[in-house]
Amino acid sequence: xxxxxxxxxxxLILLLSAVLVLGFLATSLISYYxxxxxxxxxxxxxxLPLTSSNIYSEIQKDLVRPVLISSTMAHDTxxxxxxxxxxxxxxxMSRFLKEVKQRHGAFSSFFVSEKSGRxxxxxxxxxxxxxxxxxxxxxxRVRGMSENYEINVDPDLANExxxxxxxxxxxxxxxxxxIGATGIGLTVDAVRRLIREYQQRFHRTIxxxxxxxxxxxxxxxxxxxxxxxxxxxxxxxxxxxQRKRGSFQYEADGDNHILHVNYLPELKWYLFVEQNESVxxxxxxxxxxxxxxxxxxxTLIVVFLTQxxxxxxxxxxxxxxxxxxLTGLLNRHAFNILIGKxxxxxxxxxxxxxxLMVDIxxxxxxxxRHGHLAGDTVLATVTxxxxxxxxxxxxxxxWGGEEFLLVxxxxxxxxxxxxxxxxxxxxxxxxxxxKDTDIAVTLSIGASQYGGGESPEQAVNRADAxxxxxxxxxxxxxxxxxx
Numbered sequence: 001x002x003x004x005x006x007x008x009x010x011x012l013i014l015l016l017s018a019v020l021v022l023g024f025l026a027t028s029l030i031s032y033y034x035x036x037x038x039x040x041x042x043x044x045x046x047x048l049p050l051t052s053s054n055i056y057s058e059i060q061k062d063l064v065r066p067v068l069i070s071s072t073m074a075h076d077t078x079x080x081x082x083x084x085x086x087x088x089x090x091x092x093m094s095r096f097l098k099e100v101k102q103r104h105g106a107f108s109s110f111f112v113s114e115k116s117g118r119x120x121x122x123x124x125x126x127x128x129x130x131x132x133x134x135x136x137x138x139x140x141r142v143r144g145m146s147e148n149y150e151i152n153v154d155p156d157l158a159n160e161x162x163x164x165x166x167x168x169x170x171x172x173x174x175x176x177x178x179i180g181a182t183g184i185g186l187t188v189d190a191v192r193r194l195i196r197e198y199q200q201r202f203h204r205t206i207x208x209x210x211x212x213x214x215x216x217x218x219x220x221x222x223x224x225x226x227x228x229x230x231x232x233x234x235x236x237x238x239x240x241x242q243r244k245r246g247s248f249q250y251e252a253d254g255d256n257h258i259l260h261v262n263y264l265p266e267l268k269w270y271l272f273v274e275q276n277e278s279v280x281x282x283x284x285x286x287x288x289x290x291x292x293x294x295x296x297x298x299t300l301i302v303v304f305l306t307q308x309x310x311x312x313x314x315x316x317x318x319x320x321x322x323x324x325x326l327t328g329l330l331n332r333h334a335f336n337i338l339i340g341k342x343x344x345x346x347x348x349x350x351x352x353x354x355x356l357m358v359d360i361x362x363x364x365x366x367x368x369r370h371g372h373l374a375g376d377t378v379l380a381t382v383t384x385x386x387x388x389x390x391x392x393x394x395x396x397x398x399w400g401g402e403e404f405l406l407v408x409x410x411x412x413x414x415x416x417x418x419x420x421x422x423x424x425x426x427x428x429x430x431x432x433x434x435k436d437t438d439i440a441v442t443l444s445i446g447a448s449q450y451g452g453g454e455s456p457e458q459a460v461n462r463a464d465a466x467x468x469x470x471x472x473x474x475x476x477x478x479x480x481x482x483x
Contacts, residue, residue, distance in 0.1 A: 017303050024295030032288040040258070043275050044247045048260035051202050052273045055195075056262055069104050070149060070169040070183040079111065079171065083179050087116055090124055098122030100184065108158050108185035111171075112139050114178055121158050142168045142181045149183070153216075153269070156185055205274040208264075213237045216269060232257065241270065324398040326376055327383040335397045335405065339456045342395075342409065346452070353450040354416030356406040357463040358386065358423070361442045361475040363402035374434040378441055381432045389423045403467075405460065413449035413480065420445040420478045428476060444470040448481035 073079060082093060093111060101109040101122050111120045112129055119126040129136040138154055149169040156164040164185040171180045195206045208216040213227050228234040232250035240248055244263040249256060256277040263270055324331050330338070346353060360366075360382060367375040379402065386396055386404060395407040408416050424443045431438035446466025450459040466481035473479065 013303060013307055016306055017299060020299040020302060021295070024299065025292070028288055028291040028295060031291070032285075035287075040277065043258050043277070044260075047202070048204070048247065048258065048273050048275060049262075051198060051204060051206075052260050052262040052271055055198055055206065055271060055273070056264060059264065066104075066106070066165075066167045066184055066186055067149060067151075067169075069100070069106070070167040073100060073109075073111075073182045073184075074148075074169040074171045079182065080173055080179070083113060083115070083171075084173060087113060087118065090120070093120045094122055094124050104184065106184040107162070107164055107187040108156055109183075110158070110185070111180060111182040113180045114143065115180075123158070126158055138166070138168065139181060142170060143178065145170075159185075162187070203275075203279060205272075205276075207272050207274075208269040209241075209272055210269055211241065213241060233259070244270070327379055327398050329383060329387075329396045329398045329404070331398060332400070335395070335407075338395060339407070342407070343456055346450070350452060351410045352412045353459075354408040354411045354413055355448050355450065355459055355463045356404075356408065356416060356420050356423075357399070357446045357448075357460070357467040358404040358406060358420075359444045359467055359471065360402040361444055361471070366439060366441075370434055370437065370439065374437075374439065377434050378432050378439060382427060382441065382443070385426050386423060389419065389426060405463075413447060416447045416449065417478060417480055420447050424476065424478055442476035444475045445478045446470055446481060447478060 076096075078096060079093075082089075082096075087093070097109040097111060097120060100106065109122055110126075112118070113120070117128045117130070119129055129139045131140055135155075135157065138152060142150060149167060152166050152168060154164060154166055156162050156166075164187060166185045167183040168181050169183045170178060171182050173179050198204070199206050209227060210216060215227055227237045230237075230252070232252035236248055236250060240246075240259075240261055243261070245261055248259045248261065250259065251257070258275045258277055260273045261270055262273075323329065323334065342353065345351075360378065363375065363378070366378055383396075383398075383404075386406065390396060390406065390408075393409045394411075395405075395409075397405040397407070399405045408419065411419070424445055428440075428442045431440050433439075444467055446463045446469065448459050448463035448466060450456065462481040466479040470477045470479040
């Protein structure tokens with residue numbers, strides 16, 4: 001096999017490998033990017049808005065019952081009658097508020113009188129509200145509002161300033177005169193549990209933000225208080241708060257974050273539901289790596305099988321190019337290559353080389369009488385006899401038609417003549433049976449010995465001349481070439 005053939009085959013393997021790798025890589029990457037876009041659109045258009053809506057609904061559901069309780073308190077005849085009687089027995093109001101708190105599992109219960117300014121709890125009078133006290137601003141806001149109630153988040157003075165969700169309900173007497181505000185306070189544990197549940201279920205970050213752009217502490221403890229200081233998000237926070245709802249994106253720490261915002265008017269908070277895109281894409285990234293690994297394995301298998309097939313095909317081509325298809329012997333092309341190597345060996349270490357030119361006698365009449373298949377059988381049988389009588393180091397060549405050339409390495413002419421005679425006798429001794437017919441076959445052989453001062457062709461020609469003498473002498477004989 002020539003170096004050009006080797007390089008051509010290697011180029012073919014490299015080209016096939018490149019096509020497979022690029023094809024698999026392009027297919028995998030296109031699938032990855034299409035899937036990534038689909039997931040991103042699903043997060044922006046469906047998942048995050050749906051999660052935000054679900055949380056909003058859950059919060060509203062959790063607040064319906066407290067609103068009903070506060071409404072019941074505001075319309076309770078005892079409370080209104082007690083106020084109208086002049087708020088004489090504080091213990092009666094304390095027992096009322098304590099019973100509401102215990103019965104409904106509230107964090108706190110309260111009533112603030114418009115007439116006296118007293119702030120009642122289940123423990124008695126907590127304080128007197130004042131328009132000069134910033135912490136009492138909620139009461140004056142409730143007194144002046146048009147709605148019957150509000151939901152607000154404030155520190156609870158009665159419970160060591162614990163952050164509390166208050167339902168503040170306006171109270172009127174029987175003549176629809178404003179006489180105060182009542183209601184209950186709820187801990188934020190329910191909201192906190194809800195957030196934890198949704199974060200675990202949807203693998204998203206959920207937190208609340210107030211109108212000042214600060215993350216509410218209980219909702220996301222690890223978040224910095226001022227979101228304006230947060231990389232990526234800080235530059236957009238004012239625009240987000242102004243729009244109140246919608247989807248946004250920002251980059252932080254090398255990851256892309258998708259954010260959906262929903263404003264909760266009951267709490268006056270913004271609900272932030274955030275998805276780290278890298279986390280969402282982890283599954284399809286693993287699929288991409290898996291596909292690339294499979295593609296690599298498939299490429300290696302295909303390249304290996306292609307290399308194996310090409311090697312076998314190359315060997316087959318070499319075999320067809322160097323051997324005779326019918327007999328399996330070397331052809332003249334292979335002889336021309338091998339004889340050059342043989343002569344080079346002779347020049348390094350001169351050892352006798354003899355040549356036998358063999359011809360099957362009367363082969364054409366055999367073909368004409370018995371058919372070409374019979375002739376092929378004769379050729380194949382004679383070939384087996386010739387190969388059986390040669391050594392491994394000897395060369396057997398189908399020279400053409402019914403002629404064979406045998407090259408005997410390390411063999412003197414006399415020994416070559418003896419081998420030729422043995423071959424002639426072996427063929428003549430056994431007729432070849434073809435279709436129930438025995439065909440007598442004989443050989444004519446000419447022998448020569450290569451002389452160092454001549455070309456291989458000259459030695460072959462001398463053996464051929466000796467063959468013609470054998471045929472002219474009656475066939476079925478061996479003739480020695482003249483030196």
